[in-house]
Amino acid sequence: MSDPAHAATGPSPDAPLPDALKGHWVDTRAPRATRPFLKLARIERPIGWWLLLLPCWWSAGLAAIAAGRPYPDPWHCLLYLIGAVLMRGAGCTFNDIIDRKLDAAVARTRGRPLPSGQVGVKAALAFMVAQALGGLVVLLQFDRFTILLGIASLGIVAIYPFMKRVTNMPQFVLGLAFSWGALLGWSAMFGRVDPPALLVYAASVAWTVGYDTLYAMQDLEDDVMAGIKSSARYFGDHTREAVAICFGLAALLIGIAIGLAGGGLMAWLGFAGFALHLGWQVSRIAGAQGADALMLFRSNKGAGLILAAGLALDGAARAALAGF
Template identity: 80%
Template sequence: MPNPVHAGRLPDADTPPSDAPLPDALTGHWVDRRAPRAARPFLKLARIERPIGWWLLLLPCWWSAGLAAIAAGRPYPDPWHCLLFLIGAVLMRGAGCTFNDIIDRKLDAEVARTRGRPLPSGQVTAKAAAVFMVAQALCGLVVLLQFNRFTILLGIASLAIVAVYPFMKRVTNMPQFVLGLAFSWGALLGWSAVFGRLDAPALLVYAASVAWTVGYDTIYAMQDLEDDVIAGIKSSARYFGEHTQAAVGLCFALAVLLLVGAIWLVGGGILAWAGFTAFAAHLAWQVARIPGATAQEALALFRSNKWAGLVLAAGLALDGAGRAWTGL
């Protein structure tokens, strides 16, 4: 595999740190062009200019909401719930990333892709970042309080996993698994928001999302292999090494099998299975592209999971309406 570490563009020496786009940020994002300069470091702490993270946090919520709607015999998922999940995903992803950056600020300074982040580059103090993190978390709590009691307690329980995740890259070769436990939590909330409890389909889609997360985040970690070795950072991409393609393929295959069980248990119809088929095909395409991928290609593959997840979410969301109209 070609060395992918330094493919990302680092800031020019004459560019103010708050104006410099990070290597894995979207090019020309409004945060870098239009946001007030004083706000830019905080928006970057929340990863606003890298929306793929909140998409990947949101999608398991929408999958579960779609499955719950099918199980409940509803024509579509609750729009209010879906909106709350969207807002909550942006807020809690921002809070989680801010916490992660506070903990990792010294490690981030040793990795080319991350040393320009607000904390290691000195744009924001750890104290200011902590205040910002608490503010995001409190706004997320307001969103969570709109749900039933069981869902509120379930959502609060996720904070334990979020709290330990930043430390996992120091002690385990598979921090991606712990990330999956946290990023997939919405797969439980989407179901409990409708039924006020957890059932087998919710547990299956949660497990599927964990496997999916380990797979796509291993692809993401391919960007930092050399720097991770130097900094002593553990990752699944380092652990799997030359077997990365097979390992990601196994994770994606497990996700597909678990989703088969979830959709079958709720009695999914033709549109649910169509969305699932497109999702599975997309994952297979990603696996086929892994050998020889550069950092930029790995980042593109990682980002493409947004579209894979959206296709599945659309199929599940439209399934109830499709059966009402066609009887299929």
């Protein structure tokens, strides 16, 4: 149950959170009783599940190229989408349970359902378990190796919320967890993990450190006061250079993976668009804070989709060219 004292003075379930999409259906049309739970799952902030999903789609597209197929398995891609929404929600709920006191000390997060008293810890735990069970049902649709590989990610997910207390680079641990789909997308096709998948995984980790540093730039002052560690605090005046290195490494590793998998013209065009988008982000970092930092962070959905589209269309383009 919610804490009555907090419920009386805290934000209404109708109040949108600062980094949520404006006018989202969660804040405008969802039944009021469900809104705090939907916000725990970050449904009104879909960028998170997009960033979790995209490495899955990259790897699935690359696996299709390596296997000589015209496109990634549509059923697998749908499962990745459903699984990303569920597991991102479960992970965020767990993170909010652990961080509820820290969140209360940060302006951007104190209106979240737990620190504001809209949802109690027991209800949040039950909701987290329900989402995790849904994710398990999705995972069980794959082969035995992929199932075990997916379960192996839970250890990293479990330790992530504690990392901002003990390391200056919690974004690296987030990357280890958020990039796991790069392994699953390949293993679902081949029943094993090969070098291209490992390269996409490493690239996704570097990409995550870069984009989540942009996200952390929103909270620099509050994080210092609350004692929360982040890569944005750690990099300080060198944030632009650090993000450039992360994004450059991500592009380099993706390029090597495409070469090893035998990617064609569309794959390389997608890669070029991805790399150019990352370069554009770096060019905009200087002086970015608040809304500008959030905009750059969110733009990584577009960067990732450009790459995913190139990889997905590569096989179809080759099949079409072979027909002439």
